[in-house]
Amino acid sequence: MAADETHRADGVFQGGGVKGLGLVGALLQFGDDPRAQITEWVNVAGTSAGSIVAALLACGQTPAQLEKLMLGLSFAQFEDWGRAGEIIGGTLNLARHHGLARGEVFHQWIDKQLKGATFQAVKRDPPPASGSPYRLRMIATDITRKEMLVLPDDLPNYRNPQTGKPFEPDTFKIADAVRMSMSIPYFFQPILLTHDETGQQSTIVDGGVLSNFPVWIFDTEDTNPVRPTFGFHLVGGSGVGGGLNSVIHDLGWAVQEAVDIFHTATDAWDKRFMSHSTVVRTCTISAGTIGTTDFQLGDDQKKWLLQSGRDGAKQFLDSYKPENYRNTYGQTLAIR
Numbered sequence: 001m002a003a004d005e006t007h008r009a010d011g012v013f014q015g016g017g018v019k020g021l022g023l024v025g026a027l028l029q030f031g032d033d034p035r036a037q038i039t040e041w042v043n044v045a046g047t048s049a050g051s052i053v054a055a056l057l058a059c060g061q062t063p064a065q066l067e068k069l070m071l072g073l074s075f076a077q078f079e080d081w082g083r084a085g086e087i088i089g090g091t092l093n094l095a096r097h098h099g100l101a102r103g104e105v106f107h108q109w110i111d112k113q114l115k116g117a118t119f120q121a122v123k124r125d126p127p128p129a130s131g132s133p134y135r136l137r138m139i140a141t142d143i144t145r146k147e148m149l150v151l152p153d154d155l156p157n158y159r160n161p162q163t164g165k166p167f168e169p170d171t172f173k174i175a176d177a178v179r180m181s182m183s184i185p186y187f188f189q190p191i192l193l194t195h196d197e198t199g200q201q202s203t204i205v206d207g208g209v210l211s212n213f214p215v216w217i218f219d220t221e222d223t224n225p226v227r228p229t230f231g232f233h234l235v236g237g238s239g240v241g242g243g244l245n246s247v248i249h250d251l252g253w254a255v256q257e258a259v260d261i262f263h264t265a266t267d268a269w270d271k272r273f274m275s276h277s278t279v280v281r282t283c284t285i286s287a288g289t290i291g292t293t294d295f296q297l298g299d300d301q302k303k304w305l306l307q308s309g310r311d312g313a314k315q316f317l318d319s320y321k322p323e324n325y326r327n328t329y330g331q332t333l334a335i336r
Contacts, residue, residue, distance in 0.1 A: 025309020
């Protein structure tokens with residue numbers, strides 16, 4: 001591999017709620033391990049919690065800064081049910097806005113961490129001759145139109161309510177896109193957008209409904225990649241965790257079944273099928289018994305997830321060989 005690409009890579013991060021702390025641990029190991037020593041993540045993408053990690057990296061935060069940020073973070077603040085509390089407030093939010101938690105506390109928090117950045121801040125310079133001009137991509141789902149969305153590329157298909165014209169990605173806040181990508185159905189209120197062509201209102205939810213692990217997103221069909229794309233894949237744990245289990249139970253079988261269907265959809269493909277091109281570049285991270293929505297996560301659990309990420313990265317690097325690298329189209333690394 002060319003000298004200027006030796007310690008650079010692209011990264012794709014799976015969703016998983018609070019389990020995403022394991023992704024940070026893996027990043028730390030990829031930076032420290034002499035077999036990788038990745039100092040720059042050039043193009044990054046993710047779904048749900050993975051979109052949070054990708055956005056923070058794209059906007060200049062280092063894995064060490066992410067570790068400090070997450071260790072000091074109270075995830076419980078994101079359970080913004082309202083003054084009426086978890087049961088009453090959450091139930092009212094679900095009935096009125098189709099989500100137990102408003103998601104506004106999270107939205108304000110991530111926008112602050114990203115310093116209000118728009119996609120202009122993550123635009124490639126110079127832009128490529130073809131393909132997306134953005135170094136950051138994330139997945140969301142339009143359940144009204146039954147379509148997977150790749151953000152920011154698909155934003156012009158929707159109408160800016162302030163101007164009445166299609167959204168312009170360069171002026172669209174990254175935090176708004178992250179909020180779309182991590183809208184866990186029934187937990188966070190979905191985002192509503194107007195489709196520009198039809199004028200129909202679309203409901204946008206978590207990207208994991210259709211693609212929880214888009215490791216293919218930077219693959220090129222006609223050229224060999226100059227750097228590897230590493231995927232970071234979370235396994236284990238539960239979908240809904242913590243006190244939310246009792247809330248879901250109290251809301252009845254219909255909500256329970258819908259939540260179970262969502263988590264089955266996000267995990268089934270990954271469990272059933274991984275192509276050779278996915279396996280050879282994917283770092284697998286155990287989430288143990290921790291649930292996606294365990295927002296009451298304690299310090300010991302946080303540290304465990306970080307260490308699990310490191311352990312997963314070590315195990316991956318034990319067997320990783322650049323000469324075996326293949327992308328979805330069978331392309332190998334350009335220079336090894």
